[in-house]
Amino acid sequence: MVTSRDSITPPDSRWATAAGVLVTVAVGVAGLTWAKWVPYLHKAFDAARTQHWPGSDILAVGGVRAGDAPSWHAATTFFDSYVGVIWPALLVALLLSACVQAFVPRSLLPKLMNRDTLVGSAATGGAASMPSMMCTCCSAPVAATLRNSGVNHAAAVAYWLGNPLLNPAVLVFLALVAPWQWTVTRAVIGVIVVVGGAALVARIARDCEDAAPSVPVPLTDQRDPGSAALRFGKALLRLCVVLVPEYLVMVLVIGAARGWLLVLIDPAHRSLLLVVVAAVVGTLMVIPTAGEIPILQGLALLGVSSGVLGALLITLPAVSLPGMVMVARSFGWKTTWGTAVMVMVAGLAGAAMLSLL
Template sequence: MNTTAPSDRKRTILYVAIFLLVAIIGLAYVKWIPYVDKSITAITTQSIGDSILGDPAEAGTFSWESTWSYTVTYFLAVWKAAVLGIVLGSLVQVLIPADWLLRTLGKTSFGSTAIGGLTSLPGMMCTCCAAPVAAGLRKKNVSIGAALAFWLGNPVLNPAVLIFMTFVLSWEFTLLRAVFGILLVFGISYLANRFAPQPAPEELARKVEETEAAAAPEEGSFLSRWLKSMGRMALFIIPAYFLSVLLIAAIRPWLFPLLEGASGNSLLMILLFAIGGMLFVIPTAAEIPIIQAFMSAGLGTGPAAALLITLPAISLPSLILVAGAFPRKVLWFVGAAVILLGVLCGLVGMWVL
C-alpha cells in the first residue's frame, strides 16, 4: 500500500518540475533554437555546412595534425550538448522518483520500450551526449529495452535531422532513415531485453513496493547529492570520452575507403562503410554533409545509405560510455544489429536511390 506522505508527494512534484525545467531550458539553448536557424539554412541553400571529415580524397592519409584537428573540431561542436547530457544524466539519478521510473520504464514489454523511444524525440542529441542520460536511467533500474530506445532514438529519429536530410539529400534518403531508424529504435531495443534477465510481473511489483518503502529522504542536501552524482559520472566520462574520440580520429583515414564506379557501389563497400560508420563518432547531423561529400566524390548510393543508419546510431566512444550500464552481450548485439540494418539499408539504397 502506498503510504507516501503529502510532503513527500510535494517534494516529488517539485523535483520532477526542476528536472523538466532544466531539460527544457538546456535543450532550447543547445538544440531547439539553433536548429531553427539550421533548418532555414537547409531549406534555402540545400546544405548545412562542410563535411567534418574534410576532403574524401584524403582517405587513407594519416597524420597527427589531422587526428588532433578532428578531435578539436568534434569537441567544439558537441561540448555544450555533452555538458547538458552529464547534467541531465546526474539529475535523473537524484530527482526522478525511482518507483515512477520502474512503473513506466522498468518493464521488458514493448510498451516500456516505446515510451523510452518516444521520450527521446525532443532530445535530439548525438549518441555520445545521450549516453550519460541512458546510463543514469539504467542506474535507476529502467529496463534495457527502454534505456536503449531512449539512447538510440536521440540520434537516429532526431526530427530536426530528418528535416535537414529532406532538403539537403532527398526525401528518399529521409524515408529510408525513418523506416530503418524505427526498426532499430523500437525493434532492436525491444529484442535486446532477451539478453538480460526478465523479472516476472510479481517481481517487478515487489520491486516497486520496496522502492516506495525506501523512498525516505536521502542523507545530505539535494545539491550535495547532485554534485556527488555528477562528479562520479564526469570522473569516468570525460577521460574515457576524450581518449576514445582521439583513438577513432586516429584510425579515421582507413574507416571509409573511397572507390569509384561499380566497386564503389557493391556489397563489400556497403559492409565496409556499415562497419566504419558504426565505429566512427560524429556530432549531431554530421552524417548529412559527410554523405553529401562522399557522393560528390563518387561514392555509390548503397554505401551512402548504409551511413544513414550506422553513422549516427552508435560509435566506439558511445559504447565505451555506456559499457558500465548495459550487459556486454547487449552491446555486442546492438553493435551487430546496427551493422546489419546498415547493410540492409545500403542494399535497398543501392537499388532504389
C-alpha cells in the first residue's frame, strides 16, 4: 500500500512547522507596520496636504560639496544621517531573515517563489517585494536568505530590486511632489528591470554556471521545538557578525568619498558621457528609502539635464555598493555584478525615457 508523505508526517511536526511560519509572518507584519507602513502613510498624507517633500539631500549632509576631498567628517556625518533613518528597517530585515532561517522549512520558499520560467519567478519575487518597501541595503539580508534557502536567482534578484524600485509608497510620493514624468519613468522602467532584468541576470548566471551559495542555511528540524530559539539566535548572530560590519564600513566609505562622486555630476555639462557617469555613480551610491526625491529635486533646481535625472531616478535606489557586498556571498559575484551592470543600462533607459517625456 502506498502511503502519502502527509500521512506519515508526525502531527507534532506539522504543528511546529505551522507555528514557525506564523511566527515569521507575525514578525514581518508587526515589524513592517512599525518601520514602514505607518510612517509612510503619515508621510503620504503630509505630502498630499503640502505638495512638498520634507526630506533633505542626504548627500549634502555635513556641508559636503562637490569636489570636497574624502574626510572622516564626511564619512561620519553621512553615516549618522543614513543609519539614523534606516535602522528600523534594517532591524526588521535582520529579524525577519533570522526567522526564515530558524522557523521556516527550507523547501517552502522555493515552492512558493520558483516558477517554471525565469520571468515567472522574477514576477513572483517582484510581487513579494512590494509590501516590504525597503531600501536596497535593508532588503539585502532578506534577499540573501531567500537565495540561501533555495529560491532561484531570478526570484531573489527580483525581490532585492523590487523593494526599492517598485516601492508603492515611493511611487505615491513621486506622484504627489514631483513631475508626473518622474513617476511614469520610475514605474515603467522599474517593472522592466525587476521582471525582465532579473530574469536576464538569472539566465546569464545559469549559463555561466554561477556558484551555489557558499553559506547554506541548515535544514530546519521542526520536530525539535526546544531548539527553535537557539536556531533563531544563531541565525541572527551570524547575520549581525557577517553582514552588518561590512555593510557599515562600506557606508562610511561612500560617505567619505561622496564629494568626489558628486563632482562627476556637473550641471554645467550636458553630454551623453555625463548621463553614463550618472548611471555608474547612482549604482554605487547608497541612500535611504525615498532619499532620491530631495536629491533629484535639488539637481533639477540646479539645471541638471533630464537625462541625468532619469538615470539617477533608477540607479540611485536600485542597488548600491554596500548592498552588493551584502548579497555577493549568496548570489555569487557574477550575478551581483551582472545585476549592477543591468541596473546601469536601465539607468540609461530611464534617461532616454524621461528626456522623451
